Each structure stands twice: as C-alpha cells, then as structure tokens.
Amino acid sequence: MWDFKTNSRCAMLKTYELLKLDKGSVKFDVFFDEYCRNNDELWLAYRRKEVTKKELTRQRFQLTFDSLDIDTIDALVMNDMYLKEMPKHSHLIDGAREVLDYARSKGYRLFIITNGFKEVQHEKLKQAGLQNYFEKVFISEEIKIPKPGRGIFEHAIKSSNAKKKNSLMIGDDWEVDICGAANFGIDAVYYNRLNQPVHTLVNNLKIIDSLKELTEVL
Numbered sequence: 364m365w366d367f368k369t370n371s372r373c374a375m376l377k378t379y380e381l382l383k384l385d386k387g388s389v390k391f392d393v394f395f396d397e398y399c400r401n402n403d404e405l406w407l408a409y410r411r412k413e414v415t416k417k418e419l420t421r422q423r424f425q426l427t428f429d430s431l432d433i434d435t436i437d438a439l440v441m442n443d444m445y446l447k448e449m450p451k452h453s454h455l456i457d458g459a460r461e462v463l464d465y466a467r468s469k470g471y472r473l474f475i476i477t478n479g480f481k482e483v484q485h486e487k488l489k490q491a492g493l494q495n496y497f498e499k500v501f502i503s504e505e506i507k508i509p510k511p512g513r514g515i516f517e518h519a520i521k522s523s524n525a526k527k528k529n530s531l532m533i534g535d536d537w538e539v540d541i542c543g544a545a546n547f548g549i550d551a552v553y554y555n556r557l558n559q560p561v562h563t564l565v566n567n568l569k570i571i572d573s574l575k576e577l578t579e580v581l
Contacts (some may be wrong), residue, residue: 364459364574365487370452380443382436389431401426410478410509410539420446449484455493457555460576463496466580475500476519476532478509478539499523510536511543521550533577541565552580 372395379391402423408414414422424438449554471494477484482504488494501519507554508514520527527548534540535554544551550567554574561570569580 364456364493365491365495366454366456368486370449373452373454374441374445374448377448377451378441381444381516382441384433384436387433394427394431397430398423398427400409401430406478409472410511416480416504446480446483453487453491455491456477456574460493462574462577464495466581467496469581471581472523472525474519474523475498476503476515477501478503478514481505511518511546513543513547516544516547516549532580535565539562541568552577 375395375398379385379394384394385391404575405414405419409416410438411420420442421438424436424441425536428434428436428438463473475484475497479487479502481504484500484502485492485494488497488500501515501522503509503512503515506515506518508518510516514551516532519525520530530549532540532549532551533554534543534544534551535556537553537559541551541553542565545565545568551565552569552571553561553563555570555572558572571577571580
C-alpha cells in the first residue's frame with residue numbers, strides 16, 4: 364500500500380541534501396543506486412540472520428560511502444536521519460485507498476506483517492492516513508522472526524484469532540511474502556508490480572498487476 368520505492372527515494376534525497384552531499388562530486392542518482400544495491404544485499408543477509416540490525420543500518424551506508432570515496436559523513440548519522448525522514452513521505456500505490464475501503468466495506472479484518480524497523484512502521488501508517496484500516500501491525504523485529512519464516516505467520520494467525528483456511532496473504536515480494544505464506548499454508552495473492560517471471564508453482568496462487576484487481580479477488 365505504501366509506495367516504498369518512491370518514498371525511500373524522496374527521503375534519501377532530502378537526507379542527502381541536509382548533509383550537503385549534493386555539494387560534492389557524487390550525483391544523487393549514483394549514490395542512491397549504490398545504496399539500493401548494498402541495502403538489498405544486506406536485507407537478504409538480515410533475513411537469513413547473517414547480520415544484525417545495527418550492522419545492516421551502518422553497513423548499507425558505510426559500504427556506499429566506501430565505494431564512492433565519501434569520507435565526510437558518519438554512516439549511523441545518515442541512517443538515523445534517513446529513518447526519521449522516511450515517515451514524512453506518504454505516497455501510496457495507485458488504488459491503495461480504494462482497495463482498503465472496498466475490503467473494509469466487505470467486512471474483512473486487515474493486518475500487516477512487516478520486516479520493516481519498528482521505529483518507523485506506525486508513523487508511516489499514521490502519516491499516510493492508513494492506521495485506522497488495520498487492527499494490528501506485526502513487526503518482525505518485535506517478534507524476533509522475519510518473513511519468510513513460518514514463525515511470524517503463525518504468530519500473526521494466533522494473535523488475530525484467525526484460521527489459516529480463512530486467511531489470505533497479499534504481498535509484492537515473491538520470496539518473503541508469497542513463499543513465506545505458502546510454506547505456512549496460507550493462500551496468497553502476488554502483486555507482481557514489476558512484472559517479474561514466476562517460475563515456482565504455489566497452490567491457489569492468484570497474480571495481479573495492479574492493486575485495483577484485488578476487488579475481483581476479495
């Protein structure tokens with residue numbers, strides 16, 4: 364629902380300017396692309412429990428600084444500024460609010476399962492005006508089990524007093540959301556917003572290209 368790609372870029376640009384990196388020789392697009400590459404690799408390692416949260420938040424900036432020869436900024440300082448800036452940006456995926464209104468009108472109970480850091484998740488929902496749609500947010504950092512681990516899905520189901528057969532996972536990350544849910548036995552809808560090839564068969568899987576298609580599924 365929350366357009367992470369757009370909001371992340373906006374927050375990073377603001378942080379980049381606040382730290383006056385725009386006055387240097389490295390262009391923002393180059394910086395952001397390098398950051399995203401490092402961040403993606405570190406998040407994969409984090410989900411595999413190969414790095415800690417502190418290592419992830421420092422290294423994603425430090426590795427970027429090292430590769431671009433930037434030595435004037437502390438990695439953790441930039442990370443803290445970036446995380447504080449993130450919730451201030453509230454772009455939504457096209458059709459998000461309409462789909463949420465539709466789901467609520469049909470009586471569905473809505474929850475979030477996220478691997479995002481706890482210090483920004485609730486504020487993101489608040490700033491985007493989405494908090495009242497969801498009964499609860501299950502944050503992997505608090506539960507100590509990141510998606511796609513079975514434990515976080517089990518915790519969410521039990522805490523919601525729900526049944527697997529009546530539950531549906533909707534996500535845009537194949538491994539983290541869809542495979543994670545399928546391995547726990549929950550039906551899923553894959554929001555394939557980037558039109559990625561799907562090679563693995565998942566039972567009862569539905570694939571959509573836009574959020575508005577959810578009204579035909581729910």
